[in-house]
Amino acid sequence: MALINLSKREIHCKIVYYGSGRCGKTTNLLYIYNAMNNKARGKMLTIETKGERTLFFDLLPLNLGKINGFDIRIQLYTVPGQTIYKATRKLVLKGVDGLVFVADYLKVRHEKNIESLQDLRRNLLEHNLTLEEIPTVLQFNKCDMVPTPIPTLTREELEIDLNRELNTKIFEAAATKGIGVFETLKEISKRTVHYVATKHLLT
Amino acid sequence: MADLVLTTSILEETRIQIENTLIKAGVNTVLLIDEAGNIVVACGHKTDNLDTISLAALAAANFGATSQIAKLIGEDDFALLFHKGEKDSIHVARIGTDLILVTIFGDNVSLGLIRLRVAQLAKSIEKTFGQK
Numbered sequence: 001m002a003l004i005n006l007s008k009r010e011i012h013c014k015i016v017y018y019g020s021g022r023c024g025k026t027t028n029l030l031y032i033y034n035a036m037n038n039k040a041r042g043k044m045l046t047i048e049t050k051g052e053r054t055l056f057f058d059l060l061p062l063n064l065g066k067i068n069g070f071d072i073r074i075q076l077y078t079v080p081g082q083t084i085y086k087a088t089r090k091l092v093l094k095g096v097d098g099l100v101f102v103a104d105y106l107k108v109r110h111e112k113n114i115e116s117l118q119d120l121r122r123n124l125l126e127h128n129l130t131l132e133e134i135p136t137v138l139q140f141n142k143c144d145m146v147p148t149p150i151p152t153l154t155r156e157e158l159e160i161d162l163n164r165e166l167n168t169k170i171f172e173a174a175a176t177k178g179i180g181v182f183e184t185l186k187e188i189s190k191r192t193v194h195y196v197a198t199k200h201l202l203t
Numbered sequence: 204m205a206d207l208v209l210t211t212s213i214l215e216e217t218r219i220q221i222e223n224t225l226i227k228a229g230v231n232t233v234l235l236i237d238e239a240g241n242i243v244v245a246c247g248h249k250t251d252n253l254d255t256i257s258l259a260a261l262a263a264a265n266f267g268a269t270s271q272i273a274k275l276i277g278e279d280d281f282a283l284l285f286h287k288g289e290k291d292s293i294h295v296a297r298i299g300t301d302l303i304l305v306t307i308f309g310d311n312v313s314l315g316l317i318r319l320r321v322a323q324l325a326k327s328i329e330k331t332f333g334q335k
């Protein structure tokens with residue numbers, strides 16, 4: 001749920017990075033946090049277990065400047081990808097305005113990518129939402145692994161698995177190196193703000 | 204869950220209600236937040252050196268998690284969510300369906316008074332938001 005403060009002329013939106021365990025969601029936020037200057041970013045909050053796996057969520061608040069005279073405040077969240085944390089993922093999705101689905105290029109994650117997208121659809125339904133109405137982009141992460149000997153999926157395989165029904169924009173990424181990270185963020189922010197602004201006739 | 208559109212009059216009215224019921228009773232900080240963790244109104248004299256954004260996100264998440272725990276043991280919701288610290292304590296209550304009120308207070312204020320005032324405030328805030 002977006003929050004529109006007409007008194008301060010602010011729009012607050014929530015964008016959630018979703019995807020299977022270890023696909024690189026937290027890495028996306030960390031890269032954004034380190035690359036942005038202090039004025040544009042807030043404090044990064046992470047709730048993780050000992051071994052760097054997200055336990056509850058990460059949160060990175062961003063200030064993206066003005067659009068049509070409104071200050072745009074975005075809260076980036078990640079979910080915990082591990083299968084057992086389904087209930088927690090559902091909680092984090094509460095009030096979502098935009099989604100980045102992060103998929104993993106590693107071949108061993110083939111099934112996990114598909115399962116995670118199904119899990120996302122189910123969890124959205126429990127909030128009476130569908131993937132078709134919420135602005136969503138796809139990120140195919142760890143593309144730096146493709147030229148290595150470690151088995152990876154092809155882009156075509158990922159598209160067939162994940163984008164046949166969704167039919168949205170895809171970003172290739174290597175989040176550890178920052179490749180594709182800001183491209184993904186820019187597109188999802190643009191779509192989310194546009195979606196919220198047109199819904200409330202602010203444009 | 205519908206988006207929240209807040210006008211100046213709704214915000215001002217809510218702020219005055221919070222000031223009159225809780226801040227005047229000696230409460231340090233009050234945050235009215237939505238279930239997504241956004242801050243609707245922040246009141247009190249300690250909000251400047253407090254990381255309110257993180258606090259709101261964690262309080263909303265904690266509240267959601269606690270509601271789920273309630274459901275697991277067959278309760279609708281817990282009537283009271285309260286964390287007691289050495290100096291400061293925190294009281295969390297649902298307001299209507301979409302809002303959460305977070306009250307932070309020291310040992311100069313009793314929990315009984317907070318509960319009473321929050322119950323009154325819940326009604327008036329619901330009314331303010333219902334009228335928009």
Ligand SMILES: Nc1nc2c(ncn2[C@@H]2O[C@H](COP(=O)(O)OP(=O)(O)OP(=O)(O)O)[C@@H](O)[C@H]2O)c(=O)[nH]1
Pocket residue numbers: 019020021022023024025026027028052053054055078079080081082141142143144145173174175176177
């Ligand atoms: N080679 C490579 N490794 C990556 C990339 N992105 C993330 N990783 C690594 O993958 C591992 C998991 O990354 P995280 O960002 O913690 O994954 P996550 O999606 O947050 O995982 P959960 O919190 O369990 O859901 C880390 O060791 C990262 O360094 C990438 O683009 N390329």
Ligand SMILES: [Mg+2]
Pocket residue numbers: 025026027052053054078079080081
């Ligand atoms: Mg993580």
